[in-house]
Amino acid sequence: MSVLLIAEHNNKEVKSFTLNAITAASQIDRDLHVLLIGHNADDVAKSLSEVPLVKKVLHMDNEIYENYIAENYTSAILKHADKYSHIVCSANTFGKNLMPRIAALLDISQVSDIIKVIAPDTFLRPIYAGNAFATVKSNDDKKCITIRPTSFEAAETTGGSAEIEKVDAADKTENTKFVNREEIKSDRPELGTARIVISGGRGLQSGENFKLITDVADKLNAAIGASRAAVDAGYITNEHQVGQTGKVVVPDLYIAVGISGAIQHLAGMKESKVIVAINKDGEAPIFSVADYGLEADLFEALPQFLEELNKLNTIQK
């Protein structure tokens, strides 16, 4: 049997987490097919077919798929489910919303948010905000799996030439209607895939003060993150939240500024390669995961940090 991966895209481009999920899916079985459900998304189909790990692209094109609605995606996926041993997608808000609906209708107990493929039926997944790792074996005949994208490298995107097969659309729901999506456009790297992330917490004290973070982010070409406290306080919008219920990031460098380090925040960043914590409270839990801790007032430290960065001859991009 083969693996069916559900692609996330915006009808123009494949979302980067799908490429990470492709890597994980190919570790389950080399015979990997991708299902692309969209409208006027031929470019996406073509780019997926060029991913060397992809053996076949099933392309379902219909105006009902202009916007992603889990109910419509589910009926589309169920049309093809019986030919596959595994149905997989990324464990971001896209896949988290979608996969349980499919799993329930197939009477499958889903395995969520895997970080390692041990065998085609056995996976490693974090539980309790990443404070424990569970090795789990699925005994269902068919498996529904979501993949933590940051735990797998992104697949190569060139050199492949998989067949693209057009497939028919499925039923449309009348009960859910897409209204709009407020996407915040930014020239900065994406939080989920950035090499450097600098995050601010409640210590910033206001939205205006996030400028101190932004200035350093500009210098380092970093993405901007935030703790839940900072988002809840309205300093910054929700898509920046890092943590158990926000985004999980694994950058080469994570700089936590004015963040105490609640369990929920650590869940989203503690796998980062190098962690820096800047906090005036020397007892803050964030220091327990930091490679480099600086006990200092962030309002003095951040401008100094920028000044020191400006003195460097070169900065890696």
Add this chain to the structure above:
Amino acid sequence: MKILVAVKRVIDYNVQIRVKEDGSGVVTDNVKMSTNPPDDNAIEEAVKIKEAGKASEIIAVTVGEEKAQETVRKALAVGADRGIHVKVDSILEPLAVSKILKKIVEKENPDLVFMGKQAIDDDCNQTGQMLAAHLNWPQATFASKIEVKENLLEVTREVDEGLETIEVNTPAIVTCDLRLNEPRYASLPNIMKAKKKPIEQINASDLGVDTNPRIEHIKIEEPPKRKAGIKVASVEELVQKLKNEAKVI
């Protein structure tokens, strides 16, 4: 309009969990337990809708061991009218819980079902979507704003890119984000009153639902520990270490 709210008893979010040495799970003896945090938001939202005159009854339901009733009792103290406790002896997978909740929905006929978007113990994020699938109802997940309109809800959802708004016809399932509202604390008089509110007990085994586990937990272990870091004395030293030691900038 009737709202059913599903709540789960979990290890309190502030507890640093400990993994059992035999790899069978995490230590739960003498550990503080609480309502799963976003389930508090689910209850709060139902109570607000009722206070606005748009709902007539709120039923809180939990699936769990004997002590899970505490979670229902807490929901009653903040404004739910009555409770249902589906008793089980073992920890169930979300698939099994969703099948049990389907039976409760068929019995109670609510117009809306609310619950937290994710339980902070197993971090599965499945039950609401699965229940919606079993019932063939629309789902509005990760809700940070809910507007009740005639025969439909307008729900703002937190997604990776920002915020998305959808409309779902009722009956519908909504899974709640922590930013949906600010859960209230129960006042002492309301806690006393809640003791008199009814909680119906149902044995899961009487519901005719297959709750057998499909997933084997082979091993629960501690994640690899990070090696201890150092404190730096100054910003200069920090930048120098990042450049020359860690080589990340």
